[in-house]
Amino acid sequence: MRMAQLSTTSGIPVATIKYYLREGLLPAGERSGPNQSLYGPEHLRRLRVIRGLLEVGGLSIAAAHQVIDAIDSDLGLAHTFDIAQRTVSAHIDRESLSNEAVAHVDDVLSGWHVSPDNPGRLAAARVLQTFAELGQPDLSGWVPGYAAAALAVAEADLDEVDARSDRESKTEMVVIGTVLGDALFAALRRAAQEHVSAQRYAALPEPPNP
Template structure:
């Protein structure tokens, strides 16, 4: 497959593919001459992964690069998870967070095996800190429901990863699932919000 075909098959402009090659997001094709390269189906697939991470997952090119490197490198499952999580999470210093916001998170994470520097723990603390700054410290009916739902989803994530056969496929699901899972849940939450709102407040249909 040549550049033009790769471009039309993926829907990505040639100039953009060249840009991805420059940035190292996409592997160079197989050289067939001093100024010719051939691309295979794996390039097409990689291009689709890239567009998914950028467009659907909302990642920056730099973040997509890190995440793709994690797919390619042969690390353990837990380590790959860690890289994917750190890449898609905001960089937070544990010391920059209010202790009571952290305590509020830990309260809800009671019994979980989570490292103190887990990016999710810190990001959750920041969200709760924001609510506190807005004068809404009591979310004891709300946050635990999120934690329970997150646990169920994480279980499903691991089930889905287990269902993959080979290591490469598992790794890819870790990375893509981490990124696209956020988008999927957010989307389904919107649909569920409309449903629950309709169910609670709309006039019941005539019999």
């Protein structure tokens, strides 16, 4: 298909597609003339991936470029996971964290295979440090519950990856699942909070009119 048809089918303006081409997010089409190129289903699929990363995942162009490069690479899945995690996570300086917060996280993650500079480990420590600074240091019931939920989510993530039949689709699921999975889990958490709060704290009836 030509550029105009690719735009119509994908719902993405021609100018935006050309921008993705210039940025290297979208591979070039097959040249069919001096100023013409043809595009196939793989370009349409890649455009949908790009849109998901940018619009739903909230990634910058530079971050989206990194994760797309990971999809197109020959790296193993573990390395691809590492790239995806670090791309979508804020950089946290270990020196900015208290030893108490880091030790608390490590106690919760005891028995897990987690590297010292894992972005989740450091981010969790920063959250616990912030709670302590706000005068909420006792999270002994809350944090283990989150850790258990995180393990269940990680199992679901890897089940989805393993369900794919080829390396390309597995790698794509690693990257897309890492980015969009964050958005999905946050959305479902909001819905679950309303559900559980409605069960625990039944709304009081409206007072009668005087």
